[in-house]
Amino acid sequence: MRKTTPCYLKLHNESKPAPAPTISSLPSVEKLCEHFTSALGWQLEYQVGVDEKASPLWQQGITADGSDTNGRLVIRGMQQSRAANDRESLAAVEQLAGSIAEVLSELHRTRRALWKREAELAASVPVTPRQDEREHLAETLQAVLRAGAEAVECQAAAAYLLDDATSHLKLRAAWGEIPWERLLEVGRPLQGSAADLEALVGHAVVIEDTAMLKHWRLPEEEQFASAICVPIASPSAPLGTLWVFSREPRGFDAVASNVVEITAGRVAAELDRWVLLNEGMRSKRMERELTDAVGWQLSRLPTIAPAIDGWQVAGWTSPAVGLNREFHDWSVVPDGTLSLTVGAAHGSLVEAGLTAAMLHTAVKDHGCYRHRPLDMVDRVNQTFWTSSAGDQFADLFYGMLEPESGELEFAVAGRMVAFLLDVNGARRVTHDSLPLGTQPESTYCSQGHNVPPGTALIIFSEGAMKTLEAKSQVLNNGLLMQWLGGCLSAPVEVLLERLVENVR
Incomplete structure (x- = not known):
């Protein structure tokens, strides 16, 4: 029988984030172009991306924040069903179309500002600590790892974070068939850890058979037959790697890779939240002390x-x-x-x-x-x-x-x-x-x-x-x-x- 599962390394690249909202999805823009053509006899179109047609008679970009990737208004030509004496001159139509383009640019800037503002308001929700916050963080990380591993039918998961010198990866949280004694061990050297290094540059590393790919240096290769490694990263810097292990040789498709990446993102979010809590409580203490000092001065x-x-x-x-x-x-x-x-x-x-x-x-x-x-x-x-x-x-x-x-x-x-x-x-x-x-x-x-x-x-x-x-x-x-x-x-x-x- 021919083996259908390949025994080589797979890399999954993370897709780019969704672009900012555009105005091409507004039905009113299409109706505006239709009414313009019907009233003035010149074909006005809103174009997004590169057009393979002939060069237009007139065009003007729809801009927002200095970008020219938001589409443009173009005039293709005259409407054939209109008599020549019933059409406005091209010069007069260009002025009107230019004014419409400026209005659409302002509309796009407003929509883009609203899009950013809503995200900023979502981030302004205060992060409040719980009385059992330290235990709560450990429990949350373990629950996140368990949910991610079970979602892809694996038996263990572990989060390894970089030390201050970014030279070692230390086990910080684990779930499943990983001995608790691993938390007491010193960190693994980053040098030579090929899978971790590949993951830290932004790839999802899939190892379908650990016995045949020992040179990738899995952290728990003795117990498990296959694994996947993804980066744990904040928006500004990598934090470490997330490993999900399976006892049986198996493959990880794009869906499973995405689930593990989402799990890593949740781990990073919990770590960032803990940092924000510490910074927030420290800032509040400093604010109270500063208020007391100002009161002492005023007294x-x-x-x-x-x-x-x-x-x-x-x-x-x-x-x-x-x-x-x-x-x-x-x-x-x-x-x-x-x-x-x-x-x-x-x-x-x-x-x-x-x-x-x-x-x-x-x-x-x-x-x-x-x-x-x-x-x-x-x-x-x-x-x-x-x-x-x-x-x-x-x-x-x-x-x-x-x-x-x-x-x-x-x-x-x-x-x-x-x-x-x-x-x-x-x-x-x-x-x-x-x-x-x-x-x-x-x-x-x-x-x-x-x-x-x-x-x-x-x-x-x-x-x-x-x-x-x-x-x-x-x-x-x-x-x-x-x-x-x-x-x-x-x-x-x-x-x-x-x-x-x-x-x-």
């Missing part, structure tokens, strides 16, 4: 204005998406002087948030000793220089106001902008200097100004300046008078609200 900002006759104080720090890199503060020192502080840290999100907390703490600590503004800036600069590796920088405005005389003394490090504003206009009283932590030697200086009744002192941090620069606005006398010129006599809360509305 350190002043909420009660100092009760000083004849003076009103208010401040605002923009709530950041994450840790704040800027802060404001005020306090009344024992001799009755009002101290004013605005600070801003440099660096990335977390680094700047930690540096801002360090700056705020340093200002409060040094404020416990007798000092002047220049002393404060010098001491904080020394703190930055001695307590960091030279990579922490910050800006600082520190001023002291004598309430009875209105004398203001301040010192600035970095980019802090302060204006004195009254009915006559606004004038800037600060100049940019080196940030804190740039060098150990102090190069800062103090300034003194008088703040008479009816005058407002406004201090802007670098973040506020960058926000205005992003709007192409220059902070000067004209802009401040435009914002605040009509409400200088109003309470300070009104002035602050106007500033926030324009700087936010």
Whole structure:
């Protein structure tokens, strides 16, 4: 009797995914072409793919996302049943057909956007963990392997995943006639595993007789007579291989190969889901911790204005998406002087948030000793220089106001902008200097100004300046008078609200 089952290796290639939806399936497009031909006497057709007919008199592609594979509108010729004097000229018809092609292109883009959006909405369903998620993953993988193996009438299935070095394949899940002790063994070397290597490049490897194809290095060739190996892969990278074993020599047709590939896809989906769960829970923990840190920062900002006759104080720090890199503060020192502080840290999100907390703490600590503004800036600069590796920088405005005389003394490090504003206009009283932590030697200086009744002192941090620069606005006398010129006599809360509305 002649043997009908060949004893050689079979490879099944995975078919390409289905293309995006087109408009060729819309009945209205065909009716549109028919009505166009009937009304104008020129044969209009919607063509998809290459046409072997003669070149058309006119054509225009139906495009979406820059692609030209979505078909085209063509004009073949004149309708023979219409009299020549009853037809529009070709030039006039081409303009109308071109407009129709543009409308169809817009329709195709809309359908394609809807197609993508629906898939994105399907992916937005939240992945939620179960309390027994670890056991649930092991049980699910085993159930998936069992269902796949039984569907193709096999007796065992195993999932081998690549290690971090992509040099070994380790058994991670199994079902059927595979000893549990295999899970304790070290991984198989990928080098020399011909069937696994062939599968990892995207092929389904069918071994119908393991006794005749030993050089393909099956992982369980002693127990089984035939097997099929398919890749386990995520959309971005291969993860490993899935083996399905049979005790008897047999073949695997295209249907069986597709079932095993679907099983491998389900295994990859469960692994990806587990990764997403871990990432999601880690992100939630980080989000909670970040929220607590932001709350801690906000709790350190002043909420009660100092009760000083004849003076009103208010401040605002923009709530950041994450840790704040800027802060404001005020306090009344024992001799009755009002101290004013605005600070801003440099660096990335977390680094700047930690540096801002360090700056705020340093200002409060040094404020416990007798000092002047220049002393404060010098001491904080020394703190930055001695307590960091030279990579922490910050800006600082520190001023002291004598309430009875209105004398203001301040010192600035970095980019802090302060204006004195009254009915006559606004004038800037600060100049940019080196940030804190740039060098150990102090190069800062103090300034003194008088703040008479009816005058407002406004201090802007670098973040506020960058926000205005992003709007192409220059902070000067004209802009401040435009914002605040009509409400200088109003309470300070009104002035602050106007500033926030324009700087936010």
